[in-house]
Structures are given as structure tokens and as C-alpha cells.
Amino acid sequence: MAVSISSVSIVVLLLAFVYKAIIYPAFVSPLAKIPNAHWSAPISPAWILWRRFRMTNNRTIQAAHARLGPIVRLGPSEISVNCVEGGIKSVYTGGFEKHEWYPRVFGSLDTVSMFTMIGSKPHSIRKRMLSNVYSKSTLQSSPHLQKISHAVVVERLLPIIQSAASTEKPIDVHDLNMGLTMDFVSAYLLGLANGTNHLQDDEYRKHWLHLYFSRKPYEFYHQEVPNLAPRLKRLGWRVIPKHCDQANEALDAWVLNLCDKAARSLDSTDPSIEPVVYKQLKHALDKQSAKEGSKPAPLQQKNDIACEIYDQLTAGFETSAVGLTYLFWELSQHPEIQTQLRAELRTLKPPLTSPGAELPSPKAIDSLPLLEAVVTETLRLHAPIPGIQPRVTPAPSCTLAGYENIPPNTRVNAQAYSLHRNPAVYPEPEAWRPERWLKSENSVAELEERRRWFWAFGSGGRIFCAGGRGLEFGSLLTAGVMLESKLVVAAIYSNFETTIVDDTDIEAIDAYTVHPRGQRLVLKFNAVA
Ligand code: HEM
Numbered sequence: 001m002a003v004s005i006s007s008v009s010i011v012v013l014l015l016a017f018v019y020k021a022i023i024y025p026a027f028v029s030p031l032a033k034i035p036n037a038h039w040s041a042p043i044s045p046a047w048i049l050w051r052r053f054r055m056t057n058n059r060t061i062q063a064a065h066a067r068l069g070p071i072v073r074l075g076p077s078e079i080s081v082n083c084v085e086g087g088i089k090s091v092y093t094g095g096f097e098k099h100e101w102y103p104r105v106f107g108s109l110d111t112v113s114m115f116t117m118i119g120s121k122p123h124s125i126r127k128r129m130l131s132n133v134y135s136k137s138t139l140q141s142s143p144h145l146q147k148i149s150h151a152v153v154v155e156r157l158l159p160i161i162q163s164a165a166s167t168e169k170p171i172d173v174h175d176l177n178m179g180l181t182m183d184f185v186s187a188y189l190l191g192l193a194n195g196t197n198h199l200q201d202d203e204y205r206k207h208w209l210h211l212y213f214s215r216k217p218y219e220f221y222h223q224e225v226p227n228l229a230p231r232l233k234r235l236g237w238r239v240i241p242k243h244c245d246q247a248n249e250a251l252d253a254w255v256l257n258l259c260d261k262a263a264r265s266l267d268s269t270d271p272s273i274e275p276v277v278y279k280q281l282k283h284a285l286d287k288q289s290a291k292e293g294s295k296p297a298p299l300q301q302k303n304d305i306a307c308e309i310y311d312q313l314t315a316g317f318e319t320s321a322v323g324l325t326y327l328f329w330e331l332s333q334h335p336e337i338q339t340q341l342r343a344e345l346r347t348l349k350p351p352l353t354s355p356g357a358e359l360p361s362p363k364a365i366d367s368l369p370l371l372e373a374v375v376t377e378t379l380r381l382h383a384p385i386p387g388i389q390p391r392v393t394p395a396p397s398c399t400l401a402g403y404e405n406i407p408p409n410t411r412v413n414a415q416a417y418s419l420h421r422n423p424a425v426y427p428e429p430e431a432w433r434p435e436r437w438l439k440s441e442n443s444v445a446e447l448e449e450r451r452r453w454f455w456a457f458g459s460g461g462r463i464f465c466a467g468g469r470g471l472e473f474g475s476l477l478t479a480g481v482m483l484e485s486k487l488v489v490a491a492i493y494s495n496f497e498t499t500i501v502d503d504t505d506i507e508a509i510d511a512y513t514v515h516p517r518g519q520r521l522v523l524k525f526n527a528v529a
């Protein structure tokens with residue numbers, strides 16, 4: 001009797017387990033109706049984890065959507081969408097919260113930034129603190145940016161290129177771009193006087209980049225299996241090498257030091273010194289503490305600011321450097337477009353051919369249609385963040401791509417790489433064709449549709465976006481990026497033509513933020529009269 005009761009209970013337990021682990025997720029859950037990217041997806045995340053471990057996330061998801069349509073199931077509780085209506089519009093514009101993936105991967109100094117905050121409430125408070133200093137109108141009329149543009153582009157960048165052109169020495173522009181964009185972003189955040197000078201300090205730039213990128217091969221562990229590395233470490237097996245911890249410490253010290261220097265310039269209103277973003281954030285946090293009647297814990301505030309600044313520095317430099325690298329690469333393969341672009345750039349007043357103290361206004365540069373098209377098409381074909389932006393579905397349930405009752409806390413991703421390759425929206429999607437963005441060559445409806453699918457900056461409340469739509473949206477950050485990138489391209493292509501010397505391993509790695517696999521692009525610059 002006793003034996004049969006316990007065997008009955010074992011059978012019941014077994015059946016319950018089979019139901020919960022296999023029958024329910026594979027046949028009963030509303031997710032079961034969604035096409036499976038792999039037969040094992042409903043019952044185990046092992047398949048997608050393995051693909052991510054092998055750094056084939058993007059091609060795996062791309063292939064799944066090509067085969068199965070706009071929504072696929074990647075794991076027991078993970079799906080991917082690849083459409084606008086019922087896809088990115090519901091998830092991102094609809095404000096689904098970020099997945100904990102973000103603080104896992106990008107957290108620093110034991111705190112979170114605007115980028116890594118999960119909840120929408122703390123996020124919108126932080127965002128409100130910073131919106132003003134990044135608005136398009138602030139940026140376009142900023143005396144600080146005017147000083148910064150002149151210092152970084154005219155005084156630092158152009159002489160390097162001029163000297164390379166006159167000695168016919170090829171340059172690794174990717175390396176150069178990573179110095180250029182860091183100088184640009186850090187000068188705006190922390191003040192020109194106390195920002196970085198990576199462009200001119202080759203040795204420090206290379207050291208810094210080495211530190212920064214040394215951690216990238218191990219991102220997978222933080223992103224997808226956050227408990228694995230600490231557990232294995234306790235067993236004496238380090239999957240994340242010690243040099244990563246050392247690099248993290250060095251980068252924390254680096255940003256804390258930059259912030260300390262900016263703190264000493266807080267009282268300045270000189271546009272070459274005033275640390276615009278740092279100051280805004282510091283004052284806003286002080287004000288918030290005063291309002292809450294609490295005295296700010298100085299160490300906590302210091303770390304909060306440094307974490308925010310670190311995130312903006314790194315988010316800002318890496319993406320825009322990669323974008324510029326691919327832009328130079330494409331232009332170097334399209335001499336006819338270089339010529340057209342140069343003709344357009346030379347209509348600027350004053351011209352960038354002999355830049356003096358005055359640069360053309362950001363507004364004038366921003367309104368050149370071919371330049372806009374070249375930048376946009378590059379971000380479409382070579383999105384610096386081509387990969388997944390994980391969110392979680394809300395309670396009690398939602399509908400995506402026509403599938404109803406999707407349970408809460410399901411991880412949902414979309415990826416720019418795939419959205420940008422819809423042939424119905426972008427014919428011959430693999431071709432780099434700036435014309436597809438020109439008003440003069442496309443109907444209003446075609447342009448609208450292309451803008452709706454354009455996802456290089458993501459969409460919704462988490463891109464620092466003031467609303468509006470398409471590319472002429474009053475987007476905050478994008479405005480800054482576009483201004484920076486456009487000025488650099490304008491300054492270079494007004495004066496030089498570029499040809500490829502070495503583009504070995506130019507294809508992008510498969511990661512959240514990409515870069516050329518070879519981490520370089522060697523070009524030759526010729527001065528044009
Ligand atoms: C070509 C240049 C850039 C591209 C392609 C780009 C792309 C993106 C994308 C796709 C997101 C959404 C990420 C997600 O939800 O997973 C994002 C967010 C963000 N970016 Fe950029 N970005 C660029 C430049 C910059 C610059 C220059 C800065 C800073 C100065 C910056 C700071 C941020 C921040 C703070 C967020 C998080 C906003 C939030 O969660 O509220 N980015 N960017």
C-alpha cells in the first residue's frame with residue numbers, strides 16, 4: 001500500500017513536471033501559436049543561448065524572420081518581432097519596460113544611468129533633467145558646441161588629415177574616428193577645457209581603446225547568463241578573465257577623474273570651459289534632493305553622476321565613430337557620390353574649404369539634402385546598434401503581430417538589422433543608395449514608409465526623443481549626432497577625396513554595438529582644389 005502511494009505520487013509529480021516543462025509551453029501557452037525559430041525553443045533557451053555564445057545572434061534572428069515572418073519564438077519566454085504595426089510600434093512606442101539585460105551589461109559604479117534604468121518613472125525623471133541640454137534648438141544655437149566644433153574639427157582633425165594628404169600617408173580612420181567622437185562628446189558633457197584630447201594623444205587613445213574593448217568578448221555572460229560567471233568563479237573557474245575587472249576599475253577611475261575636473265569648473269560660464277551636461281545634471285540632482293528634503297549622500301551622488309556621464313560618453317562615442325567609419329567606407333567606393341556631395345557642400349557659406357574662425361551654421365549644414373541622405377543611408381545599412389533591444393511585455397497581456405494574450409514578462413526583441421532589410425520598403429536592401437532618401441527622387445508615401453521602418457536610433461520614449469517622426473523629427477540626441485557627423489563629413493569632403501587602401505575585415509561583428517571585425521579602415525586622402 002505504502003509503495004503504491006509513493007509510486008502514484010511519483011507518477012503525479014512526473015506528469016506535473018512534463019506538463020509544466022513541455023506540454024504547457026509547447027502546446028497550451030498563447031506563445032505556442034507563434035512560429036518557433038527552432039523546435040526546442042518552447043521548452044529550452046539553450047538553442048538561442050548557444051547561438052549568442054557563438055556570436056551569431058543577428059544572423060540567427062534574421063534567418064528566422066526571413067523563414068517564418070514578422071514574429072518568431074526564440075525561447076520558452078522570448079520572442080522577436082520584425083514589423084512596425086503590431087511590432088516596434090506596440091513594443092517601443094507603446095512603452096514596454098526595458099529588460100534587466102540593460103543594467104546587467106552596462107551598469108557601472110554600482111548604480112544605474114538613464115540608459116540602464118528599467119522602470120519608466122525614474123527614467124522619465126532623469127530624462128527630464130537632461131532633455132533641455134540635448135534639444136535640437138539648444139544644440140543648434142549652443143556657443144559651447146560652436147567652440148567645440150572649431151577646436152575638434154578645425155584645430156585637431158583637419159591638420160591630421162592635411163598632413164596625411166600632403167605626405168601621401170594612409171590613415172586608419174576608424175581609430176581616428178574613435179578619438180574624434182570621444183573628444184566631441186566629452187567636450188560637451190564636461191567642458192572643452194577638461195574634456196578628452198584623444199585625437200591628438202595617439203598613445204593615450206590606443207591605451208584607452210584597448211581597455212574599453214578588452215571586455216567586449218565576454219559581454220555574453222553578463223547579458224544572457226548573469227549568474228553563471230559568479231558561480232563558476234566560486235568553483236575556481238574564471239570565465240571572465242581578471243583583466244576585465246582591471247579594465248572596469250581603470251575606466252571607473254578614468255570617468256571619476258574627468259568628473260572631478262568638471263566639478264572644479266562648475267562656476268564657469270565660459271563656453272570653452274563650462275561643463276554643460278555635467279552642470280545640468282549636478283544642479284538637477286541637488287534640486288531633487290532639496291525637494292525631497294533629503295541631504296544628498298555625496299558619494300552616492302558622485303557615483304550617480306559619473307555613471308550617467310560614463311554611459312553617455314561610451315554610448316555617444318562608439319556608435320557615432322562606427323557610423324562615420326562605414327560612411328567613409330561607402331563614400332570611398334562611390335566616387336560619383338563624393339563628387340555630388342562636394343558640389344553640395346561647397347554651397348555652404350562661409351565655405352569649409354578654408355575654415356577660419358567661423359564655421360557655417362549648424363542649421364545650414366543640417367539642411368543639405370544629399371548630406372542628410374548619405375548619413376541616413378549609412379545608418380540604415382550599417383546601423384551601429386543593429387541588434388536586439390530587449391523589452392518585457394506588460395501585465396495582464398498584450399497582442400503582437402496579431403497574436404493575442406501574450407503573457408506578461410515575456411522578453412521581446414526587435415533588431416534594426418532586420419527591419420532595415422525589408423525589401424518591400426528598401427528595394428535591394430543590401431545596396432547603399434543615398435537616393436532612396438531624397439525628396440526629389442521619391443514619393444511622399446515612399447519616404448514616409450522608409451522613415452517608419454528606420455530604426456537606427458530605436459523608437460519610443462527610450463531614445464531620448466522629443467516626439468515627431470521620421471528623420472526631421474525634433475529628436476534630441478539624434479540631433480546632436482547628426483550635427484556632429486554632418487560637420488565632420490562636410491569638413492572632410494569639402495576638401496579631400498578618399499580611396500580605400502585596406503578594408504580587410506570591414507564587416508561588422510555581431511554584438512549590441514558593432515565595429516568592423518578588423519577594428520580598422522585604412523584610407524588615402526587626396527586634397528581637391
Ligand atoms: C550614430 C550615433 C548613435 C546611434 C546609432 C545611437 C543609437 C541608439 C539606440 C538604438 C538607442 C536605444 C537603445 C535601446 O533601447 O536598446 C540609444 C539610446 C541612447 N543613446 Fe544613442 N545613439 C547614437 C549616439 C548617441 C550619442 C552621441 C549619445 C550621447 C551623447 C547617446 C546616448 C544615448 C543614451 C543616453 C541612450 C539611452 C536613452 C534612454 O534609455 O532613455 N547616443 N541610442
Ligand SMILES: *[C@@H]1O[C@H](CO)[C@@H](O)[C@H](O)[C@H]1NC(C)=O
Pocket residue numbers: 193194261264265268273
Ligand atoms: C580644466 O579647466 C580649467 C579651466 O577652468 C583649466 O585651468 C585646467 O587646467 C583644466 N584641467 C586640465 C587637467 O586640463
Ligand SMILES: *[C@@H]1O[C@H](CO)[C@@H](O)[C@H](O)[C@H]1NC(C)=O
Pocket residue numbers: 058059060062063386417507508509510511514
Ligand atoms: C548579420 O547577419 C547577416 C546574415 O544574415 C550577416 O551577413 C551580417 O554580417 C550580420 N551582421 C552583423 C552586424 O552581425
